Amino acid sequence: MSQIEKNSSLWSYANPRKFLATTERVMPFLWGAALVCLVVGLVWGFFFTPDDYRQGSTVKIIYLHVPSALMAINAWMMMLVASLIWLVRRHHVSALAARAAGPVGAVMTLIALVTGAIWGQPMWGTWWAWDPRLTSFLILFLFYLGYMALWAAIDDPDTAADLTAVLCLVGSVFAVLSRYAVNFWNQGLHQGASLSMDAKENVDDVFYLPLLVCIAGFVLLFIALVFYRTGTEIRARRIRALLARERAGA
Amino acid sequence: MMPDLGKYTDTVLTAYAASILLLALLVALSLWRGRRMRIEMEQLEARTRRNG
Numbered sequence: 001m002s003q004i005e006k007n008s009s010l011w012s013y014a015n016p017r018k019f020l021a022t023t024e025r026v027m028p029f030l031w032g033a034a035l036v037c038l039v040v041g042l043v044w045g046f047f048f049t050p051d052d053y054r055q056g057s058t059v060k061i062i063y064l065h066v067p068s069a070l071m072a073i074n075a076w077m078m079m080l081v082a083s084l085i086w087l088v089r090r091h092h093v094s095a096l097a098a099r100a101a102g103p104v105g106a107v108m109t110l111i112a113l114v115t116g117a118i119w120g121q122p123m124w125g126t127w128w129a130w131d132p133r134l135t136s137f138l139i140l141f142l143f144y145l146g147y148m149a150l151w152a153a154i155d156d157p158d159t160a161a162d163l164t165a166v167l168c169l170v171g172s173v174f175a176v177l178s179r180y181a182v183n184f185w186n187q188g189l190h191q192g193a194s195l196s197m198d199a200k201e202n203v204d205d206v207f208y209l210p211l212l213v214c215i216a217g218f219v220l221l222f223i224a225l226v227f228y229r230t231g232t233e234i235r236a237r238r239i240r241a242l243l244a245r246e247r248a249g250a
Numbered sequence: 251m252m253p254d255l256g257k258y259t260d261t262v263l264t265a266y267a268a269s270i271l272l273l274a275l276l277v278a279l280s281l282w283r284g285r286r287m288r289i290e291m292e293q294l295e296a297r298t299r300r301n302g
Contacts, residue, residue: 046266047253057255060262064269107276111269118265122258221273229280235287242294 014091016234023227030224037217044210052207061119062203063211067218069112069178072140075105075222076168076175079147083165093230095161096237098168099151100229104222106144113137136178143171157237 013019045063052059082098085091116134117127128134147167154160203211255262 042266047251051256057253057258057262060255061265064265068269104276107272111272114268114272115265118261118268122261221277225276225280228284232280232284232287235284235291239287239291239294242291242298246294246298 011089011091014089014093016093016238019093020231020234023231027224027227030220030227034217034220034224037213037220039217041210041213041215041217045207045214049206049210055123058119058122059207061115062207063214065112065115065119066211067215068108068115069137070215071218071222072105072109072112072137073175073179074219075101075108076140076143076171078226079105079168080172080175083168086161087165092157092161092237093234095157095165096233097226097230098164099161100233101222101226102144102148102151104225104229106141106148108218108222109137109141109144113141133178136174140171140174140178143167143174147171157240 013022042063046060049060051057079098079101082094082101085094086098113134116137120129121127147164150164150167151160154163
């Protein structure tokens with residue numbers, strides 16, 4: 001492979017310096033685009049959409065609940081891909097990106113659980129039910145907590161990356177289950193998908209368009225946070241290496 | 251300006267407040283730790299350069 005091909009390949013971003021230099025250039029645009037999409041989507045949804053004929057004004061919770069639930073699952077999928085790259089190619093940046101995404105995914109899952117409970121209380125008459133989708137989301141949240149705890153508990157970063165990657169592979173079963181739980185069991189309180197490639201299942205256009213803007217906002221916020229936090233993890237790793245070198249030289 | 255949320259006012263506002271609070275905390279903690287690591291790394295690199 002020529003030097004030019006190497007520099008333009010996706011793998012060149014496995015170099016921490018190149019990753020930091022590139023992400024720092026795009027960060028202002030990512031933060032800005034995320035903020036604009038979130039503000040526009042939430043203001044549009046909250047102030048300028050009507051009530052649902054069955055759910056009343058609680059339908060406005062959809063602009064937070066659906067994007068956060070979507071990101072809860074997709075964050076784990078991103079961690080899975082990054083973990084596989086680590087296991088196969090041993091690129092440290094990919095392991096650190098997976099670590100960086102953990103708390104972001106955990107917060108997205110928590111928002112989905114909290115907004116779901118708040119929404120469920122008036123609609124179902126209960127904050128919580130051991131419904132397939134709710135239960136699989138709770139297990140996914142516990143996996144996120146376990147993943148973060150495992151990273152924090154192991155001193156050697158390569159061992160931590162290996163073990164968390166294995167945990168990520170196991171947890172991906174629950175991430176997939178969270179998405180398809182309603183279809184698998186076809187029972188419980190939770191409704192089917194709000195968004196689908198099949199237009200018949202989608203929510204009405206008046207809710208759908210602001211929902212798409214909110215989803216774009218959550219996706220952009222996730223990317224911005226993961227880029228920023230990966231940069232932080234790269235610096236933390238560099239600090240660790242410099243301190244070790246100092247100790248060895250003393 | 252505030253839309254009429256009827257009998258679900260508390261429900262909707264609580265969901266929005268909780269979500270925005272969690273997102274704001276996540277962003278603030280990420281920025282705080284990122285800034286701390288950046289400063290610490292710059293100080294360490296400067297010290298390493300000085301000490302050769």
